[in-house]
Amino acid sequence: MASRARPLRPGVWGVGGGWVAAAALLLLTLGTTAAVLWRAGAAPLPGAADWVAVRFTVMQAAASAAISAALAIPVARALARRSFPGRGLLISLMGAPFLLPGIVAVIGILHVFGRSGWISQLLGRFGLPPLEIYGPVGVVLAHVFFNLPLAVRLILQGWRDIPAERFRLAASLGFRSRDINRLLEWPMLRAILPGVVLAIFLICLTSFVVALTLGGGPRATTVELAIYQAFRFDFDPGHAAMLGVVQFALCLGATLVALWVTAPTGFGAGLDRPLRVWAASGPLARLVDAAILAAAAAFLLAPLLAVLLAGLPALTRIPASLGQAALRSVVMAGLSASMTLGLTLALAHAALSRGLAGRLAEAAGMLTLAASPLVMGTGLFLLLYPIMDPTSAALPVTVVVNAAMAVPFSLRVLLPSLREVDADYGRLSESLGIRGWTRLRLVTLPRLRRPIGFAAGLAAALAMGDLGVIALFGNPDQPTLPLEVFRLMGAYRTEAAAAGAVLLLALSFGLFWICDTWGRNADA
Amino acid sequence: MMKSHVSTLMIAGLLTATSAVAEEKPVLTVHTYDSFASEWGPGPAVEKGFEATCGCDLKYVTAGDGAALLSRVIMEGGRTKADVVLGLDMNLMAQAAESGLFTDHGLGDVKYTMPVAWDDPVFVPFDWGYFAFVYDKTKVKDVPTDFKALAASPLKIIIEDPRSSTPGLGLLLWVKSAYGAGAAQIWKDLADNIVTVTPGWSEAYGLFLKGEADMVLSYTTSPAYHLIAEKDDTKAAAPFTEGHYLQVEVAAKVASAREGDLADRFLAYVTSPEFQAVIPETNWMYPAITPASGLPDGFQSLVAPAKALVYPAGEAKKIRDEALGEWQAALGR
Numbered sequence: 001m002a003s004r005a006r007p008l009r010p011g012v013w014g015v016g017g018g019w020v021a022a023a024a025l026l027l028l029t030l031g032t033t034a035a036v037l038w039r040a041g042a043a044p045l046p047g048a049a050d051w052v053a054v055r056f057t058v059m060q061a062a063a064s065a066a067i068s069a070a071l072a073i074p075v076a077r078a079l080a081r082r083s084f085p086g087r088g089l090l091i092s093l094m095g096a097p098f099l100l101p102g103i104v105a106v107i108g109i110l111h112v113f114g115r116s117g118w119i120s121q122l123l124g125r126f127g128l129p130p131l132e133i134y135g136p137v138g139v140v141l142a143h144v145f146f147n148l149p150l151a152v153r154l155i156l157q158g159w160r161d162i163p164a165e166r167f168r169l170a171a172s173l174g175f176r177s178r179d180i181n182r183l184l185e186w187p188m189l190r191a192i193l194p195g196v197v198l199a200i201f202l203i204c205l206t207s208f209v210v211a212l213t214l215g216g217g218p219r220a221t222t223v224e225l226a227i228y229q230a231f232r233f234d235f236d237p238g239h240a241a242m243l244g245v246v247q248f249a250l251c252l253g254a255t256l257v258a259l260w261v262t263a264p265t266g267f268g269a270g271l272d273r274p275l276r277v278w279a280a281s282g283p284l285a286r287l288v289d290a291a292i293l294a295a296a297a298a299f300l301l302a303p304l305l306a307v308l309l310a311g312l313p314a315l316t317r318i319p320a321s322l323g324q325a326a327l328r329s330v331v332m333a334g335l336s337a338s339m340t341l342g343l344t345l346a347l348a349h350a351a352l353s354r355g356l357a358g359r360l361a362e363a364a365g366m367l368t369l370a371a372s373p374l375v376m377g378t379g380l381f382l383l384l385y386p387i388m389d390p391t392s393a394a395l396p397v398t399v400v401v402n403a404a405m406a407v408p409f410s411l412r413v414l415l416p417s418l419r420e421v422d423a424d425y426g427r428l429s430e431s432l433g434i435r436g437w438t439r440l441r442l443v444t445l446p447r448l449r450r451p452i453g454f455a456a457g458l459a460a461a462l463a464m465g466d467l468g469v470i471a472l473f474g475n476p477d478q479p480t481l482p483l484e485v486f487r488l489m490g491a492y493r494t495e496a497a498a499a500g501a502v503l504l505l506a507l508s509f510g511l512f513w514i515c516d517t518w519g520r521n522a523d524a
Numbered sequence: 525m526m527k528s529h530v531s532t533l534m535i536a537g538l539l540t541a542t543s544a545v546a547e548e549k550p551v552l553t554v555h556t557y558d559s560f561a562s563e564w565g566p567g568p569a570v571e572k573g574f575e576a577t578c579g580c581d582l583k584y585v586t587a588g589d590g591a592a593l594l595s596r597v598i599m600e601g602g603r604t605k606a607d608v609v610l611g612l613d614m615n616l617m618a619q620a621a622e623s624g625l626f627t628d629h630g631l632g633d634v635k636y637t638m639p640v641a642w643d644d645p646v647f648v649p650f651d652w653g654y655f656a657f658v659y660d661k662t663k664v665k666d667v668p669t670d671f672k673a674l675a676a677s678p679l680k681i682i683i684e685d686p687r688s689s690t691p692g693l694g695l696l697l698w699v700k701s702a703y704g705a706g707a708a709q710i711w712k713d714l715a716d717n718i719v720t721v722t723p724g725w726s727e728a729y730g731l732f733l734k735g736e737a738d739m740v741l742s743y744t745t746s747p748a749y750h751l752i753a754e755k756d757d758t759k760a761a762a763p764f765t766e767g768h769y770l771q772v773e774v775a776a777k778v779a780s781a782r783e784g785d786l787a788d789r790f791l792a793y794v795t796s797p798e799f800q801a802v803i804p805e806t807n808w809m810y811p812a813i814t815p816a817s818g819l820p821d822g823f824q825s826l827v828a829p830a831k832a833l834v835y836p837a838g839e840a841k842k843i844r845d846e847a848l849g850e851w852q853a854a855l856g857r
Binding site (some may be wrong): 039049103106107110111114115116134208209212213214215216217218219225228229231232233235237319321378381382385386389391471472474475476479483486487488489490491492493494497 | 555558559561562563564565567584585586587588591592594595596598599600603605619680685686687688693715718719720721722723725726727729730731733734735736737746749750753808844848851852855856
């Protein structure tokens with residue numbers, strides 16, 4: 001493979017592998033939509049009710065993305081410039097909400113913010129009415145809870161990618177924090193933020209359980225719900241597929257806007273030193289940072305604590321079948337995560353190419369985020385059905401779909417760092433004749449260890465927690481852990497389900513933590 | 525070496541379907557909804573019972589719920605591997621009949637103990653229940669006796685979305701059948717009682733148990749679960765004077781069934797006392813034919829609605845679109 005790769009770009013993962021990955025993702029997204037359209041034979045154009053759903057979907061996704069990213073900046077900055085005992089653990093823990101299955105997170109949020117939640121109980125003590133979060137506020141609150149951690153981590157990565165020498169230089173030139181803002185931090189944010197906002201916007205675009213449950217009624221109809229309605233209420237797959245196309249169009253539009261406003265940083269290469277805490281600012285700044293971190297931690301961790309407290313009592317009475325399901329899910333998550341990393345590295349290298357080709361590769365990497373899980377699952381089902389029994393393929397298909405679903409996240413994590421490495425060491429490597437596999441092993445991967453650990457952790461945990469397409473493919477004898485938890489809920493066994501949710505949370509977080517810690521140990 | 529072998533085998537074992545089924549036995553494939561086939565549903569007992577006499581292997585294939593089940597079978601069309609589809613309800617029957625995928629059961633005259641007469645040639649009912657609002661007796665003292673009283677009360681309720689869930693659709697038809705042209709006004713009056721609308725029953729019931737609302741749309745049989753399985757008698761269903769909407773769950777033989785004879789025998793088994801006795805304490809619904817031994821203790825204490833409301837299968841399909849429009853208009857602002 002290496003000999004056939006183009007010399008100017010890294011070989012083994014080079015253009016060829018990148019396009020194979022892009023093609024696979026296109027097949028899973030556009031291909032499955034086409035399969036549904038083809039089977040339906042007719043594709044009615046979206047009607048007035050659909051456009052109402054589109055408008056609500058875009059509004060809530062835009063608000064969620066903007067607020068998550070805006071709140072993430074001070075949190076990431078505080079984390080980047082302070083060091084304190086337990087900082088690493090806090091960074092990891094704060095990532096946990098992102099890994100939660102939808103309904104578990106919703107219940108956790110309601111434990112805190114619901115009508116009978118902790119805050120409402122406290123208000124009740126003072127004779128005040130309970131909080132009413134159902135409606136647009138609830139939807140955005142839940143989406144911020146989910147996505148703030150991702151935004152913080154991505155932006156924190158941006159701070160780390162500014163060479164430590166620049167901050168040292170800034171300190172010796174007597175920069176004040178306003179100057180640092182303008183000359184170092186703002187250019188970094190210009191490069192990072194559009195991608196962050198885009199990712200969160202797209203996540204919220206396909207929101208279903210969260211948007212509906214907290215949205216408080218048909219006002220909160222998202223496109224994904226309209227897709228459900230088309231499939232399950234109207235038995236009109238053509239309509240569902242058209243709505244799927246609308247989602248892709250939204251994704252494409254948003255991606256183009258994001259790429260257009262992204263400005264490359266050009267900090268140049270540093271000596272690759274670990275970032276040090278710089279510019280010891282005054283006590284006020286310390287206090288502000290501490291307050292920001294405390295508030296963010298409380299907001300993100302309280303619902304998790306609620307999930308834990310709700311599930312712990314029944315933990316000893318967990319049904320035996322959950323153990324097997326858990327083992328199955330862990331193995332599948334591992335396979336999924338490896339596949340995600342392979343796909344992402346290939347795609348990221350293809351995205352380095354200049355011009356349209358690179359942008360297309362990057363856009364292909366974002367596409368699965370906009371894919372309706374229901375359309376994708378149905379399309380895959382239709383594609384596989386003539387070839388094999390979809391039921392016996394349920395688990396492998398779930399692994400592949402979960403791997404593809406995690407690509408957008410890992411791409412967002414890996415690509416900015418890969419760009420830095422390529423810009424900083426690409427020419428040097430070229431001139432030394434270090435190419436292909438050797439370059440990947442000696443130059444690229446060691447510098448990507450941190451994002452790779454993070455990306456692998458994300459992919460594994462997402463695969464662990466996702467209900468995915470398994471419910472559509474229907475093999476009742478081999479449930480995954482999320483499916484078992486959902487089944488317990490559906491069988492009135494709320495306590496056992498709560499215990500299952502704790503197991504799920506622990507395993508998701510455990511997988512994430514192992515990978516992430518491995519990555520973060522890159523710099524001692 | 526050994527290690528990697530073991531793990532490879534383990535992965536292979538975990539990822540491939542259990543194909544080690546009995547060698548020569550014919551396989552009866554039953555498509556059903558997930559909670560029927562799950563460890564806690566009727567599935568395992570039904571499988572054991574039928575396999576004891578049929579000399580066959582019964583295999584379940586599952587979909588999320590009744591609507592997903594029909595959606596899947598329609599997708600598979602004439603090439604479906606299903607011999608029997610079990611778990612559709614009356615609101616899906618017209619669509620199912622239209623698909624032309626199902627054939628007559630030929631069971632002859634069965635004496636069902638249901639609130640409605642049943643003589644459908646294709647669909648065999650296997651259980652039924654009434655939709656109802658369930659509440660906690662220790663918390664709600666002033667229990668409303670109809671929709672108007674509920675709308676006038678300060679009580680908070682959680683309902684399911686009719687577009688994505690069976691009980692949600694049931695409630696839509698319940699209000700429509702009780703109030704006809706006045707249904708839109710009832711929904712407007714109910715708007716301030718509704719805390720939220722969830723995608724499915726599990727989410728709604730989970731939020732209710734957590735205390736997010738005073739009442740939740742569920743079944744009259746829901747309190748039986750708490751009573752029998754948890755020895756908790758605090759949950760009750762509120763009887764409404766307008767009557768309660770009926771849900772009847774049905775099974776049918778697939779026209780293209782490969783194991784036609786086994787499918788016939790299975791449908792006969794569905795109406796047998798053995799199958800029917802499994803239903804109450806696994807599916808938490810009423811059996812279509814009350815077994816000679818009667819219902820389990822705990823079912824006697826449930827509310828028995830004075831009047832059963834239900835649209836005939838063909839009519840339900842026409843009415844639901846109009847009813848959905850009213851529902852969306854009333855709650856959408």
